[in-house]
Amino acid sequence: xxxxxxxxxxxxxxxxxxxxxxxxxxxxxxxxYRHRVVVxxxxxxxxxxxxxxxxxxxxxxxxxxxRFNRKLYALYPGFKDPMKVLDLGCSGGGFVKDCIDDGYLAxxxxxxxxxxxxxxxxxxxxxxxxxxxDITCKFEIFLDAGTLQSPIEFDVVTMWEVFEHIxxxxxxxxxxxxxxxxxxxxxxxxxxxxxxxxxxxxKLHLSVHPKEWWIEKLKKFGFIHxxxxxxxxxxxxxxxxxxxxxxxxxxxxxxxxxxxxxIPKESFFKRIMDRWxxxxxxxxxxxxxxxxx
Numbered sequence: 027x028x029x030x031x032x033x034x035x036x037x038x039x040x041x042x043x044x045x046x047x048x049x050x051x052x053x054x055x056x057x058x059y060r061h062r063v064v065v066x067x068x069x070x071x072x073x074x075x076x077x078x079x080x081x082x083x084x085x086x087x088x089x090x091x092x093r094f095n096r097k098l099y100a101l102y103p104g105f106k107d108p109m110k111v112l113d114l115g116c117s118g119g120g121f122v123k124d125c126i127d128d129g130y131l132a133x134x135x136x137x138x139x140x141x142x143x144x145x146x147x148x149x150x151x152x153x154x155x156x157x158x159x160d161i162t163c164k165f166e167i168f169l170d171a172g173t174l175q176s177p178i179e180f181d182v183v184t185m186w187e188v189f190e191h192i193x194x195x196x197x198x199x200x201x202x203x204x205x206x207x208x209x210x211x212x213x214x215x216x217x218x219x220x221x222x223x224x225x226x227x228x229k230l231h232l233s234v235h236p237k238e239w240w241i242e243k244l245k246k247f248g249f250i251h252x253x254x255x256x257x258x259x260x261x262x263x264x265x266x267x268x269x270x271x272x273x274x275x276x277x278x279x280x281x282x283x284x285x286x287x288x289i290p291k292e293s294f295f296k297r298i299m300d301r302w303x304x305x306x307x308x309x310x311x312x313x314x315x316x317x318x319x
Contacts, residue, residue: 069160072137084138088118115188118147135159162196186265201247249279260300268304
């Protein structure tokens with residue numbers, strides 16, 4: 027009887043502890059913020075964008091990579107508040123949803139309303155965190171507490187193969203918008219395709235330039251490229267040559283490099299695994315073993 031009583035007591039204690047943990051996770055999860063996200067955009071749709079007029083990437087992409095997410099979170103350990111992520115040109119919102127599911131606050135802005143209208147991908151699941159917005163025009167993002175709206179400053183801004191869709195004359199406008207919404211300690215992670223792309227005779231890529239051109243261009247607007255951070259992510263990005271974007275290169279930028287987060291030390295094994303995962307050799311081995319691409 028004593029043993030049974032002891033077991034019941036331990037089960038009850040474990041149940042109480044589990045409920046307490048679940049309550050803590052629920053109260054801290056961005057989905058359960060008492061404040062809602064509000065976006066005020068000068069233009070809600072990028073009406074002249076070829077990818078809006080002739081939907082291609084905006085109607086099929088929903089990129090994500092959990093390994094990138096884990097490496098990103100490791101740059102900002104021990105935060106009292108959830109890390110805040112802004113994804114510009116979010117398409118289906120997969121990366122945004124993964125950040126939210128991991129307990130962080132993430133917001134996605136998309137220039138086309140295709141995914142919103144069709145409730146495609148994550149737009150059907152997290153509509154309170156995905157918004158349409160022309161990022162070449164002014165916009166503001168707030169947490170709305172009912173009587174008070176406080177602007178959100180983001181720790182990380184990302185753009186996955188978006189810049190090439192923006193005309194050269196609008197690049198500065200995008201950079202200024204990022205500067206406005208990014209913390210001094212924040213980073214701007216970008217993937218850019220240097221390739222022309224046509225869809226049924228329509229030119230989808232408006233700004234086609236090599237990596238060096240982009241580094242110098244963005245430097246004019248106060249953003250410094252930090253190659254050591256590209257090496258830290260070690261081929262593991264949301265989009266890139268390993269993930270359906272041949273020839274794409276990456277930039278990690280900051281307007282205050284001395285305040286950028288410290289790159290954590292990693293084991294040799296982890297570095298090797300970064301290179302192996304999604305490599306051509308790994309994909310070929312998977313095809314041989316499972317018959318799946």
